[in-house]
Amino acid sequence: MVRYRVRGGNALRGTAFIQGAKNAVLPMIGAALLASKGRTVLRNVPIIEDVRRAVELAQAIGAYVELHEAERTLVIDASRLTSPVLPAEIARRFRGSVLFTPALLHRLGEAIVEGVGGCNLGSRNLDFHYLGYKRLGAIVDEGETVIHVKAAGLAGATLYLDTPSHTGTENLIMAAALAKGVTVIENAALEPEVLDVIDMLAKMGAKIRGGGTGFITVEGVEELHAVEHTVMPDRLDAGVFAMAAALTGGELSLVGTGLDLGVVRYKLEQMGVEFAKQGAVLHVRCDRQPLRPINIITDTYPGFATDLQSPMMTVACLADGVSYIHERIFDGRFALAGELNKMGADVEVEGSRAIVRGATPLSGAHVTAHDLRSGIALVLAGLAAKGETVIESGYLIDRGHAHLAERMRALGADITREISGR
Ligand SMILES: CC(=O)N[C@H]1[C@@H](OP(=O)(O)OP(=O)(O)OC[C@H]2O[C@@H](n3ccc(=O)[nH]c3=O)[C@H](O)[C@@H]2O)O[C@H](CO)[C@@H](O)[C@@H]1O
Ligand SMILES: C=C(OP(=O)(O)O)C(=O)O
Helix, strand or coil, X not given: CEEEEEECCCCCEEEEECCECHHHXXXXXXXXXXXXXXXXXXXXXXXXXXXXXXXXXXXXXXXXXXXXXXXXXXXXXXXXXXXXXXXXXXXXXXXXXHHHHHHHHHHHCEEEECCCCCCCCCCCCCHXXXXXXXXXXXXXXXXXXXXXXXXXXXXXXXXXXXXXXXXHHHHHHHHHHCCECEEEEECCCCXXXXXXXXXHHXXXXXXXXXXXXXXXXXXXXXXXXXXXXXXXXXXXXXXXXXXXXXXXXXXXXXXXXXXXXXXXXXXXXXXXXXXXXXXXXXXXXXXXXCECCCEEEECCCCCECHHHHHHHHHXXXXXXXXXXXXXXXXXXXXXXXXXXXXXXXXXXXXXXXXXXXXXXXXXXXXXXXXXXHHHHHHHHHHHHCECEEEEECHHHHHCCCCCXXXXXXXXXXXXXXXXXXX
């Protein structure tokens, strides 16, 4: 059991190094498996548990993978894939496992999905993925626990997503990239991570138009080749560090090329946080305590990212007045409220809406991370609380944030990562 122990009260100051994006690197590992010869090199890889699981899963289906942690580099050789089975014991531990299906379909003609994991956020359906594969010519046999997808050869078609699913868009682009003919994907996701994956696939030889417009056209090609690609910065990791500066009254320089926090920046500015861009470095500081309250409505890009809703709920607890949060993407993403209330917050949840009454002083407590982002939100609460906060299970935080304790300690935080029994 991994746990984080945080003693609050220190303002965070210094330079924060933002990791590569989890939600870009996972589909890129899936994309690398489409190349039938050569070695793919991914740089700026975040050293997170989800990447370790993705490496294990790629090895389980026969790929040769080297993860060079110190160099944050992955080398993947998928010339020989040997098994279509995505084994439950690995695949159920992370959501990104869903992104291995297109490569198995193209390379081995079938994928046997024994399970898909990821944060527990209420319903997380995969119907758009499977309907899309079917329209491209696959046969999908949905058993109670195992899903068997078979494809003797996919052919282009017009596909429509009811909502712009992030991994759904990535999977259907990858399935279409090696299908015969032209595929059109309507209502496709606009997230920057999806565009980074499209960039990588284009370097590999894929013919993809319309990324970022909601209408993507993919002209199938015969084969894709191995390339080198640098993973974009993680805007969720960057948002968390900006919020850490905000709620500790600190000052941070965020380093990571091309960082754009979009609506998260504007919302924090409304609360009293100051941002300044100096070339590639984004400065964040906050002298104003307490902060001003805020309204947030989560949405697909360019709306407020649902993955930053939980950390923002923590920030809202320290704002003077009533904040309002409307979660529109997931129907079970408010488990954090009960944990924050244990620390002295006043958060009331009604269906998909939460009311946060602040500013309430937070005090340290033993709290539970219900998923990755509620975990990091509790770390933020711990940084602002009086006394000691212990957060379990730290594994969920490690799924998406690399070397968190080391990076925060370097900025003055009092935080340790412990493993039971040591
Ligand atoms: C590995 C990865 O990239 N994870 C991200 C990805 O998850 P993920 O790709 O799983 O999220 P989706 O965009 O697919 O899901 C969003 C919503 O659409 C619904 N839906 C989705 C697919 C489908 O076939 N049917 C369906 O109904 C889901 O139940 C959910 O309510 O996008 C989420 C929303 O930005 C982020 O929180 C996750 O961090
Ligand atoms: C929901 C998340 O991740 P995943 O889709 O990998 O479970 C997240 O990163 O907050």
